[in-house]
Amino acid sequence: MINVMLTGVGGQGTVLASKILAQAAQDKGWHVRTAETIGMAQRGGSVVSHVRMGDRGEEVFSPLIPKGSADMIIAFEPAEGARMLPYLAPHGMLVSATTGIPSVSSALGQNPYRGAQVIAALADAFADAPERLVIVPDAAILKRVGNSRVLNTVLLASAIAVDFLPITLDDLYGAVEVCVKPAYIDMNLQAIDLTLG
């Protein structure tokens, strides 16, 4: 079983990313279940998508990932990734965007939230296993792509390029073509290429 958790802030596009991953797994003949955060939390709150794939032919029962068993957490926002660390498996990898999204409650406080602090805390937490932490310079890549709406594709491409999941870039290309609206396919495919440098 492969468990991938996608986490971020409502509106960042985790739902489409989880669909793309699910499609890639389905195309490989695996049983897949996903679960989404829909409703009140979508209004700028913390959101989580779960993608569970039976890569060994097994059936997936629960749509939710148990604690300590996410093979990968893809964080669209560093604090949201940090929040979900209890779900990371002991061999699991965290792929996180760099750009922090301020929250209203933290803007009101004495020490406004800055993404860099969390990135630093993550680097400390992973000090013994630095190869399990991937920081994606999302702002720079998105600038290169010229469209901030492809953050989900950029992060998926990053997650797959580290060669940790048994899903290839070709699988990703194929799934993007199925899941993304035709008008945006080229933009997303280009985003994958530009992510890889």
Place this chain on the structure above:
Amino acid sequence: MTKKLLMGNEAIAHGALEAGVAVVAGYPGTPSSEIVETVARQYARGAAHGVHVEWSTNEKVALEMLFGASLAGVRGLFTCKQMGLNVASDALMSLNYVGVRGGLVLVVADDPGPISSQTEQDTRRFASFAKVPVLDPSTPEQAYEMVKAAFDLSERYETPVIVRPTTRIDHASAFFDVQEETHALPPLDGGFQYDPSRWVIFPRRAYEAHGEINERLPLIAETFSSELPFSAFNAMEEAGESFTGQPTFGILAGGITAAYVREALRMINERAAQANIGVPAYRFMQVGTPYPFPERAIDAFTTGLADVLVLEELDSVLEDQLAAFCGRMHGAFNIHGKETGAARDRGENDVDDILARIERFLGLTGRLSLYRFRGNSDYGARSIHLSARAETDLPDRPPVLCAGCPHRGAFYAVKQALGGRQAVLCGDIGCYTLGNAHPLDALDTCLCMGGGITMAQGIAVANPEKKAIAYVGDSTFFASGETGLSNAAYNGHDITVMVLDNATTAMTGDQPHPGTGHTLMGADNKPLSIEACLRANGFTLIERTNAFDRDASVAAVGKALDFEGPSAVIFEGACIQLVKPKEPVIINNEICTGCKRCITAIGCPAISFNPNLTGPRSRDRGQATIDKALCTGCGLCTQVCPFHAIHMDSAVYRGAPMFVTAASQTVDEALADQELAAQREPGRLAETVVDARAESKARAGAHVSREALEDDAARMQAYASAAPASEEAVAVGEVAAEDAEEVLEETLEPGGTLEEVGERAEEQQQALAAEEQQAWIYDGDDDGPPTLFSAFDATDGEGGRND
């Protein structure tokens, strides 16, 4: 046919369409809303032939409409969330006595947690109270099968049937084969059959009908136990080692919890095999038809058991029925569950909790824990924890009103207009419930759909010295606001109703309602007027205002508050999901003083505070900053800033960032963050650093247009002379205007004439652009610019899951 990834709610809709449903109606409510939306989408695509689909004004209306359709001989599907059934219960209780003709299925989505609801009520309990059969799926696939089966059951026994998914069924997805096109079944026997002795409910008929219900429920229970497809929803399995010839442990589960149990049992068996430990023999059964309780299947399940662990969410529905069954049958087994503290008494279940409870039940606690983790490789295997300090520093991120939400302006205006007056602010159900959060602190109460208008009347009666204010959204207004309005007028209650008209049902995903006129059948009918409804219900003082115009809104609220008797203010402003955003506002960091007023007054998620930004007036206090991706240019903050440091109408400045630095703070911040991170992670982010430097150079070279500067000065003067409300405001305005002029002069002086500054900046920008482009072209050489993933070269082939 290729399989499609469908959410549980989408699968439910397809199941109903494939069962020949002809009329679909409901009222939006998380987690149920996507069912009606999916039917509407299929209809709009021309794939759902013969179906009528609508958002009704509320759940009671929807169910009554569907009951009419059922008596007219067609299949009907009703959808709502758990509290929606409370609204429709008047119809449900009676129509069960009358009995249905065309199959009538109610999909009522429960919300354990609760994640987006006011209650954790259990619709299975409601079903037994109403004496209506209920099906309880454990997967989206089962929900799809159950909806189809429910229509057949409904027509066979002339009973309404409830299907009760929960959030983790509704919003979980799996791959499905569904029919491309569907056709509604024609009306039974030529439509409505005239028979007043059946369709007109009277006490004598109700007495007879009660007997009929009591006779059919045991028959349905027998169907659930022994007939496919229902008996498959109550499947039983045995596993574990047999020590005594047959299992003595039993696990009974319902809903999504049954899926968690299957997962937990697999984990237990795998870990026990790794540890070479025997798992005691056990029997597991899912109860997919909780009411009427499938007693014959339960009897087979409990035979020979000494202990049964009951696992379910919300109420102890299975546990109570099992206890009743056990008592009646003189059963000799112990029952463990919510009532005995062996399961959570509220909230959602999850695999982790279920696993621990089953381990305890089977006497395995502590024996499998060493084998808990089954990673593919032990490469770097270690649980990762944030330091306690970092953990507490993580920002809270509760849901908030969106940037650009019109409700923010309404809440702010009401508070401003109230001034020091005491008031009780009664909220209602919708996005605007989020107005209760700090810093808006706009709501004092929230109860149920339409309850704000009527609660305010009770407060006005009991505490006449306080202003009684009710907020109501436009969709809620039509759903259940109007009876409260007429009560206020009839009984003479001194309340002020603030109608927050954002032209949609926003919280549940922008469904249309009577005030929009849009229907799911494609036709647009004349929108109903909220103002006319208020007038018809006896409201005489009705103010309309633009929710984004602070001064006009404050004046409108003031007028309504001063009126004795029922009054109303209609705040108009479209939900941001309906309209194209305007250009983001700009914070002039020459003027921003870092006072945080924009943040503490309105709490917009697009405004944050950056302690590292400096300016002549903020010095080292830091400054407010705008997230351009979130800001919709609503302009509320420009009216809140006491120093007029925030500007909209940025068309004036388009292409020429005002005062050099104001345009792209968000990108700057992000890049600064990345630079910081790069210092800690040398090598990995080298490319980002290059980027960040280029960005800051670009900033330095950005040019200033004379028009922009002059316009800004003029704007400042206009603010100062626009008859502000207070002396303080006059003073602030004058200072701001002087500041702007000073800045204008200073900016012009050091670099020569404006034209010269502009030309130089343009040259610089062109050079930079060329340089950046060069840096980003990957030359195909492996030793080229450092790439994002170069840090992984060293570990390639060691870890990972690709063998």
